[in-house]
Amino acid sequence: MNTVGLYIHIPFCKNKCFYCDFPSFSGKESLMVDYAKALSKEIDNSCQDKLISTIFIGGGTPTYLCIEGWKIIAESIKNLNFVSKDFEFTVEGNPNSFNEEQLEIFKTMGVNRISMGLQAVQEHHLKSIGRIHTIEDFKKSYIMLRENGFNNINVDLMFGLPNQTLAEWIESLEQVIELKPEHLSCYSLIIEEGTKFYNLYENESLILPNEDVERDMYAVTKDILKKNGYEQYEISNYAKKGFECKHNKIYWQLNNYVGCGSSSHSYINGIRYRNESNIEKYIGRMNESNTVVVEEFKNSEKDDIEEFMFLGLRLNDGIDIREFQHRFGVSIFDKYKDIIEKYVHMELLNLEENRLFLTSKGMEFSNQVMADFIL
Ligand code: SF4
Structure with a gap:
């Protein structure tokens, strides 16, 4: 039986944030129940013969x-085969958008981790990026989660929001750290095509912090979080x-995962699958033919090696060079000797105790380094 992480996609949002290019839609609430039924069928079909390590x-x-x-x-989740009883189970x-009844259901399902989107603590920034909550709403939801035992x-x-200093x-x-969450994700704003921000950016009506300020933002993040007990x-x-x-480590370490729901992707034993992204079509396909996969792609060994490299290098622990040899039957130096030497020399990569990883400086220039690992 394959051991996999299970991703489940819920494509509904009350409003669309101005920067968001995720496959999510507002105004489709009337489809929620039919979607859940189709999704539940897909979970039943895809996970029967799998051992689930995370959800x-x-x-x-x-x-x-x-x-x-x-x-x-919840009915479908109940019937899955789990690696262990206390596996990690996250809901975003x-x-x-949290309420007590829903949190009770989460607890019976075994949810033990909550990921909450906040983005900024200043009301003017929340508004200017299209978020529909206030900082007070966030604090109330956070307290509600703690009171319900989510630890x-x-x-x-x-960071890097328009006009952000x-x-x-x-x-x-600092305000978020005061609440002592166990985990923080700090992404820089990327202007993606198809978003409201993309149009504003194209019209030159979006003022973004310059590269130096963004670099400073990234650097202070590490420092402040480290001082407060958070390891990058x-x-x-x-x-x-x-x-x-x-x-998330399953993705970064190129291990097997199954994605259920519209727009989901799966990666199982070197094969990538992509699901139908249109919600109505997803429901229709599931009901009519029990299959929602619209694309199947066998990764070549070259694809796997490249993905293993640039996903693994995102982690501070980097890549285990013995694992590379074990997976691909060839030494990492046969493939990348020159590139590794170049970046070790530039102090952007480090090689220590069988691990190859980005240095602190290398993290700042990660895109440049990773691009070089494309064969
Ligand atoms: S960023 Fe905003 S629009 Fe995108 S998925 Fe999250 S809440 Fe929905």
């Missing part, structure tokens, strides 16, 4: 899903000891 329910805004939808999904949500919480923050970014970090374990992720996200 991550993401979106979209999973906590926006109606209670009836959650009850349907946004401030203002593993991640908070998402974003370094001082404001520090204020966001991935380019954008920080955790208290023992609270690293196990599910």
Whole structure:
């Protein structure tokens, strides 16, 4: 039986944030129950013969899903085969979208980790990026989670926002740290095509912090979080000891995972699968033919090697060079000797005790380094 991480996609949001290019939609609430039924079928079909090591329910805004939808999904989760009883089980949500009834269902399902999107603590920034909650809403939801016994919480923050100053970014970090979440994800804003921000950017009506300020924001993040007991374990992720996200590590270590729901991707034994992304079509396909996969792609060995490299290098622990040899039957130096030597010499990569990893400086230039590992 394959051991896999299970990702479940909930594609509904109350409103679309201005920067977001995730496969999520507003105004489709009437489809929630039918979607949950189709999703539940897919979970039953895809996971019967798998051993589940982690679950991550993401979106979209999973906590926006109606209670009836959650009850349907809970029925499917109950029947899965788990590696162990206390496996990591995350649900993503946004401030203002949690309620007591839903949290009770989460507890019976075994959810033990909540990931909450916040992005910034200044009301004007929340508004200007299209978030529909206030900082007070966030604090109320956070307290509600703690009162309900959730003792593993991640908070998402974003830097490099339009007109954001370094001082404001520090204020966001410090206010969140006061609440003592176990985990923080700190991503920089990327302007993605198809978003409201993309159009504004194209029209030159979006003022973004310059590269130097962004670099400072990244650097202070590491410092401030370290001083407060959070270890960086991935380019954008920080955790208290023992609270690293196990599910995301499955992606970064190129291990097997199954994705259920519209737009989901799976990776099983070297084959990538992509699901139908249109919600209506997803429901229709599931009901009519029991299959929602619209693309199947066998990774070549070259694809696997490249992905193993640039995903693994995101982690502070980097890549285990023995694992490379074991997976691909060839030494990492046969493939990348010159590149490794070049970046070790430039002090962007380090090689120590069988591990190859980005140095602190290397993390800042990670895109440049990783691009060189494309064969
Ligand atoms: S809540 Fe999350 S998924 Fe939904 S639009 Fe905003 S960023 Fe995208």
